[in-house]
Amino acid sequence: MNNELQHIYELGEGLETLDRIKARIDGLNLRYFIETYGCQMNEHDSEKIAGMLVRAGYTKAETKQDADLILFNTCCVREHAEKRTFGNVGFIKELKQINPRLILGVCGCMMQQREVANRLFARFPFVDLIFGTHELKNFPAMLENCLDKKRVFNVSDSDGEVIEGLPVERNAGFSTFVNIMYGCNNFCTYCIVPYVRGRERSRKPEDILNEVRSVVAGGYSEVTLLGQNVNSYSCDGMDFPRLLTLISNEVPELKRLRFMTSHPKDLSPELIMAMAQLDNVCKHIHLPVQSGSDSILKKMNRRYTTADYLKIVDELRQNVPFVEITTDIIVGFPGETEEDFQATLDLVKKVGYSNAYTFAYSPREGTVAARMEDQIPDEEKKRRLNKLNAVLAETIPENNEKYIGYSGEILVEGVDHRGEPLLFGKLSNFKMVYVEGDESLVGSFVDIKVDGFRFNSLFGHIAN
Ligand code: 5AD
Ligand code: SF4
Numbered sequence: 001m002n003n004e005l006q007h008i009y010e011l012g013e014g015l016e017t018l019d020r021i022k023a024r025i026d027g028l029n030l031r032y033f034i035e036t037y038g039c040q041m042n043e044h045d046s047e048k049i050a051g052m053l054v055r056a057g058y059t060k061a062e063t064k065q066d067a068d069l070i071l072f073n074t075c076c077v078r079e080h081a082e083k084r085t086f087g088n089v090g091f092i093k094e095l096k097q098i099n100p101r102l103i104l105g106v107c108g109c110m111m112q113q114r115e116v117a118n119r120l121f122a123r124f125p126f127v128d129l130i131f132g133t134h135e136l137k138n139f140p141a142m143l144e145n146c147l148d149k150k151r152v153f154n155v156s157d158s159d160g161e162v163i164e165g166l167p168v169e170r171n172a173g174f175s176t177f178v179n180i181m182y183g184c185n186n187f188c189t190y191c192i193v194p195y196v197r198g199r200e201r202s203r204k205p206e207d208i209l210n211e212v213r214s215v216v217a218g219g220y221s222e223v224t225l226l227g228q229n230v231n232s233y234s235c236d237g238m239d240f241p242r243l244l245t246l247i248s249n250e251v252p253e254l255k256r257l258r259f260m261t262s263h264p265k266d267l268s269p270e271l272i273m274a275m276a277q278l279d280n281v282c283k284h285i286h287l288p289v290q291s292g293s294d295s296i297l298k299k300m301n302r303r304y305t306t307a308d309y310l311k312i313v314d315e316l317r318q319n320v321p322f323v324e325i326t327t328d329i330i331v332g333f334p335g336e337t338e339e340d341f342q343a344t345l346d347l348v349k350k351v352g353y354s355n356a357y358t359f360a361y362s363p364r365e366g367t368v369a370a371r372m373e374d375q376i377p378d379e380e381k382k383r384r385l386n387k388l389n390a391v392l393a394e395t396i397p398e399n400n401e402k403y404i405g406y407s408g409e410i411l412v413e414g415v416d417h418r419g420e421p422l423l424f425g426k427l428s429n430f431k432m433v434y435v436e437g438d439e440s441l442v443g444s445f446v447d448i449k450v451d452g453f454r455f456n457s458l459f460g461h462i463a464n
Contacts, residue, residue, distance in 0.1 A: 017140035031061035038075025051167035074110035105129035160198030231266035292347030293340035332381030
């Protein structure tokens with residue numbers, strides 16, 4: 001991809017608009033509440049919207065009831081999200097009657113689907129603001145219009161661009177996100193993402209580096225680089241393994257560097273070597289396999305075979321000690337036979353995942369697979385999903401035995417109060433470990449030794 005050809009948008013004027021809003025609402029004590037559905041990309045978009053709202057003088061509300069602006073950031077990857085969103089939006093009508101200055105907005109991937117956005121706009125006249133994923137840069141102007149009591153509908157058919165200069169209100173904690181690229185060119189036949197997130201476009205390495213430096217200076221010790229397919233990052237002659245190397249070398253104070261999501265078809269030996277050689281690059285990879293059947297993978301347009309996938313898994317395991325692999329799997333894709341499904345179960349047993357997100361195939365309007373013959377009945381999809389989850393429930397703990405006596409380092413994330421209070425935190429490879437210890441350790445890195453395991457987590461003690 002040629003970055004010179006892509007549009008980079010700097011949020012200059014938008015910041016002035018936000019400052020103008022701040023002067024206008026001064027003293028009103030306006031509060032915002034954002035409810036986010038879907039993936040980390042959406043979570044992070046919400047942090048950017050929150051950043052703009054804070055710049056405009058809003059503060060965060062603890063509940064919807066306390067808010068003067070409620071925004072639903074939606075997802076459309078699977079079907080049930082739609083029903084839930086329409087239900088949630090309907091519920092806000094009452095709150096608008098109690099608080100007449102309340103602004104209600106709906107944004108995100110689902111609103112990038114024009115027909116769905118139109119339907120929502122027509123059905124709920126009390127919705128003030130609707131905008132799609134490509135409109136983040138116009139949020140300041142849209143907010144100003146809403147404050148002028150105008151109804152705003154903003155969904156455009158753009159391929160998207162790279163937006164720089166957005167303020168970000170990051171969730172508190174020790175770990176945060178940095179986007180490295182946006183969009184997707186892969187058009188897996190089941191997936192709506194390329195239609196609602198636009199074409200692949202990568203941020204410039206120096207912009208990424210500056211953001212990583214600034215979050216580390218702000219106290220974060222772990223950064224997750226985000227992209228729909230990080231392995232196809234490409235900008236100014238730099239590919240993804242080189243970008244990892246650059247960040248790892250240029251920001252040595254960064255303790256942990258994570259990334260997601262990786263596509264098996266683009267996973268290079270150079271990336272495996274970068275994971276093996278760079279100390280602060282985490283030893284975990286989220287590598288969605290989607291199916292264990294070659295004919296289904298072909299129909300999904302995934303462009304790898306199970307043999308290719310297993311070869312990558314082997315190379316990872318050979319080169320990166322204690323590497324852990326997580327995945328996404330879809331069951332009940334159109335035409336999936338019992339044999340295809342069994343092949344998925346076999347693959348799961350072979351790989352030894354440390355965790356897996358499993359889904360029943362959900363037809364998405366406009367995608368190729370939604371028009372395929374041999375759609376699988378819901379009951380059967382459910383049966384396969386349950387069976388797959390049962391197999392995972394057996395294989396995941398098997399993978400834990402090798403950890404008995406293992407020494408490593410966790411980043412303590414918090415205290416679990418469900419029983420005897422225990423600190424919990426993850427190893428570099430994303431395995432969760434529970435240990436006894438003082439609450440003051442939350443946020444720090446602690447050496448531990450593993451004594452046992454539960455289902456997909458480990459328990460141990462602090463090593464001195
Ligand atoms: N039906 C079911 N699961 C889907 N995913 C994406 N699209 C669909 C769909 N139409 C799953 C894939 C992807 C994850 C984010 O969501 O497994 O990796
Ligand atoms: Fe969807 Fe495939 Fe792109 Fe992932 S790689 S976002 S599954 S089209």
